[in-house]
Amino acid sequence: MTPKELSDQLWNQVDRVAKYLLPNGKRESGEWVAGSVGGEAGKSLKVNLQGKKVWQDFAEGDGGDLLDLWVLSRDCGLHQAMQEAKEFLGIKDTDHHFAAKQQKKFSRPKPENIKKFVKKTDDCYDYLESRGITRATAEKFKVSSAVVWSHDEKRELKAIAFPYKRDNELLQVKRISTERPNGKKVIMAEGDCEPCLFGWQTMPKESRAVIICEGEIDCMTYVQYGFPALSVPFGGGKGAKQQWIDFEFHNLDRFEEIWLSLDTDEVGLAAAKEIASRLGEHRCMLVKLPHKDINECLKAGMTDEQVLDVLERAEMFDPEELYSAREFYQDTVDAFYGQEQYLFPTPWSTLNGNFMFREAELTLVNGVNGHGKTEVVGHMTLEAMKHGVKTCVASLELKPGQLLKRLTRQATCVKLPPKNEIESAFNFYDDRLWLFGLTGTAKADRLLEIFEYARKRYGVKLFIIDSLMKCGIGDDDYNAQKAFVDAVCDFKNRTNSHVILVTHSRKGDSEEKPTGKMDVKGSGSITDLTDNLFIIWRNKAREKAIQKQSLNEPLTDKDQSALSAPASMLMLEKQRNGEGWEGGIPLYLDDPSHQFLMADGASPFSYIANMPANDYNEVWMNENVTQY
Numbered sequence: 001m002t003p004k005e006l007s008d009q010l011w012n013q014v015d016r017v018a019k020y021l022l023p024n025g026k027r028e029s030g031e032w033v034a035g036s037v038g039g040e041a042g043k044s045l046k047v048n049l050q051g052k053k054v055w056q057d058f059a060e061g062d063g064g065d066l067l068d069l070w071v072l073s074r075d076c077g078l079h080q081a082m083q084e085a086k087e088f089l090g091i092k093d094t095d096h097h098f099a100a101k102q103q104k105k106f107s108r109p110k111p112e113n114i115k116k117f118v119k120k121t122d123d124c125y126d127y128l129e130s131r132g133i134t135r136a137t138a139e140k141f142k143v144s145s146a147v148v149w150s151h152d153e154k155r156e157l158k159a160i161a162f163p164y165k166r167d168n169e170l171l172q173v174k175r176i177s178t179e180r181p182n183g184k185k186v187i188m189a190e191g192d193c194e195p196c197l198f199g200w201q202t203m204p205k206e207s208r209a210v211i212i213c214e215g216e217i218d219c220m221t222y223v224q225y226g227f228p229a230l231s232v233p234f235g236g237g238k239g240a241k242q243q244w245i246d247f248e249f250h251n252l253d254r255f256e257e258i259w260l261s262l263d264t265d266e267v268g269l270a271a272a273k274e275i276a277s278r279l280g281e282h283r284c285m286l287v288k289l290p291h292k293d294i295n296e297c298l299k300a301g302m303t304d305e306q307v308l309d310v311l312e313r314a315e316m317f318d319p320e321e322l323y324s325a326r327e328f329y330q331d332t333v334d335a336f337y338g339q340e341q342y343l344f345p346t347p348w349s350t351l352n353g354n355f356m357f358r359e360a361e362l363t364l365v366n367g368v369n370g371h372g373k374t375e376v377v378g379h380m381t382l383e384a385m386k387h388g389v390k391t392c393v394a395s396l397e398l399k400p401g402q403l404l405k406r407l408t409r410q411a412t413c414v415k416l417p418p419k420n421e422i423e424s425a426f427n428f429y430d431d432r433l434w435l436f437g438l439t440g441t442a443k444a445d446r447l448l449e450i451f452e453y454a455r456k457r458y459g460v461k462l463f464i465i466d467s468l469m470k471c472g473i474g475d476d477d478y479n480a481q482k483a484f485v486d487a488v489c490d491f492k493n494r495t496n497s498h499v500i501l502v503t504h505s506r507k508g509d510s511e512e513k514p515t516g517k518m519d520v521k522g523s524g525s526i527t528d529l530t531d532n533l534f535i536i537w538r539n540k541a542r543e544k545a546i547q548k549q550s551l552n553e554p555l556t557d558k559d560q561s562a563l564s565a566p567a568s569m570l571m572l573e574k575q576r577n578g579e580g581w582e583g584g585i586p587l588y589l590d591d592p593s594h595q596f597l598m599a600d601g602a603s604p605f606s607y608i609a610n611m612p613a614n615d616y617n618e619v620w621m622n623e624n625v626t627q628y
């Protein structure tokens with residue numbers, strides 16, 4: 001929700017808001033009258049109660065909308081004002097819809113570390129002055145002189161310590177060497193800290209516009225020019241480099257205008273596009289500086305007016321439907337040679353040579369009731385998360401606790417995992433798994449709205465809908481089914497993500513033979529629209545024969561042949577891209593883990609014992625960043 005939308009909602013209840021913010025005021029002929037924004041009795045502040053949507057403090061000259069009044073009367077930042085106002089109005093954030101919202105706990109920089117590396121000298125001011133930054137600006141940001149250890153040089157190098165502070169809380173201290181032997185700078189960051197933006201400490205509390213730039217010194221440069229600015233923490237580029245968005249997303253709700261001023265190279269442009277697509281293109285503009293970055297502009301002598309002029313000429317992002325062919329150069333090279341378009345492989349090496357999950361595709365997993373659709377999709381989900389693909393599951397058939405029970409059994413390979421293993425499984429899910437917290441017949445368009453949010457807010461790339469039947473569309477409403485699958489296709493193309501949609505097979509005469517492409521229940525267009533179609537089939541005849549065998553009952557020829565057949569078959573009945581391979585692989589459901597294995601009696605894979613490293617640490621380590 002934007003500040004403007006929230007403010008409009010506050011105006012709808014202006015009587016209640018005025019009374020709440022200015023409790024010592026009183027109603028006087030269509031106005032709420034008080035002495036000041038501090039709320040004293042008096043007459044100089046007037047809030048119109050008759051629909052004009054204005055308030056004015058005649059003594060101080062302040063005015064604006066009701067969020068401005070909130071900021072001033074509560075003496076807080078706009079972000080806090082918005083949170084309080086939402087609570088006051090009973091508005092819940094969309095985050096509320098996630099049953100398993102991440103609650104990641106980060107460390108804070110340790111004072112004893114800081115003491116060791118901070119030096120009480122003026123070296124940092126001298127260096128910054130050489131970059132055109134005044135001491136007054138440096139002091140606003142509370143930077144200080146420091147040292148970093150150079151492994152190459154085997155000695156300490158002079159450095160600047162940049163504190164990352166938000167709401168008066170120290171979240172990170174990054175040190176960058178000012179000495180650059182062989183032209184190489186050394187960057188160090190504190191371990192396991194929240195990925196966040198630099199520069200909140202100088203953000204004017206009521207500001208609704210911000211410049212997001214690339215680098216602490218660029219941020220200081222913009223602030224020195226007089227513009228509110230923040231810097232991305234990990235530089236340009238896509239993906240993990242912009243992971244800070246996961247944590248700063250709502251802190252940026254307050255900004256109605258965001259100027260993206262990243263370096264004027266390809267990496268900077270890629271970063272700007274990714275940031276705009278997640279924060280919303282409608283409020284982002286791309287700044288085109290005449291030099292590499294704003295600090296270069298300062299050093300080249302650009303004036304405040306010239307910078308303002310460049311900002312005013314910043315361009316909106318092209319509508320998302322319009323691209324120049326050049327933007328797809330790398331995608332085209334990858335389509336020929338690379339693996340880049342692959343998001344993650346399946347858990348089965350026998351299939352991976354012929355199929356992998358790709359970006360911007362829809363995969364149907366189809367089958368008869370009870371043939372293992374949910375289980376096989378659970379196994380695929382774990383593999384996606386193992387490869388760092390963030391996943392959101394809309395399990396409309398199972399309650400979140402039940403779904404997570406099944407998934408945790410598959411992840412730990414144990415039927416009844418001890419509590420510490422459940423805890424480990426949840427450590428694996430943290431930052432990787434989100435659940436759409438509604439069961440029952442969800443409204444299809446609401447589901448996609450939430451997916452869109454999860455894509456932007458958390459960078460989720462794999463979405464699972466289990467199942468189409470539970471999306472609130474009638475079994476025989478073929479038009480609505482087609483419209484929904486069309487909307488899913490738009491979504492996966494627009495967001496470059498992968499969607500797995502579970503569908504059911506039409507009721508056949510028997511379950512003895514696998515169903516085919518034509519047996520997907522519902523509108524024929526569902527199969528036409530999908531990129532891939534898997535069918536999971538369970539060999540019930542084999543299960544019966546095994547049962548007979550265990551009871552020492554005589555086996556027929558049919559039983560014998562069922563016994564020699566696999567327990568399940570996973571068949572790829574359609575593959576639009578890649579080489580278009582179609583075929584099946586035999587699978588065996590392992591009882592303790594409920595994983596589908598490639599051979600009877602093979603060992604399952606523990607996703608917990610082989611948990612990938614925490615990628616936040618890796619992120620701070622990019623670009624030669626060393627952590628304590």
Ligand SMILES: Nc1ncnc2c1ncn2[C@@H]1O[C@H](COP(=O)(O)OP(=O)(O)OP(=O)(O)O)[C@@H](O)[C@H]1O
Binds near residue numbers: 369376
């Ligand atoms: N080959 C198999 N051997 C033994 N059990 C199996 C096999 N395949 C699936 N199952 C079991 O069948 C049960 C149903 O599986 P699952 O819920 O995944 O099916 P589904 O196709 O999603 O069913 P529904 O359409 O009713 O949602 C699970 O307990 C699963 O472990």
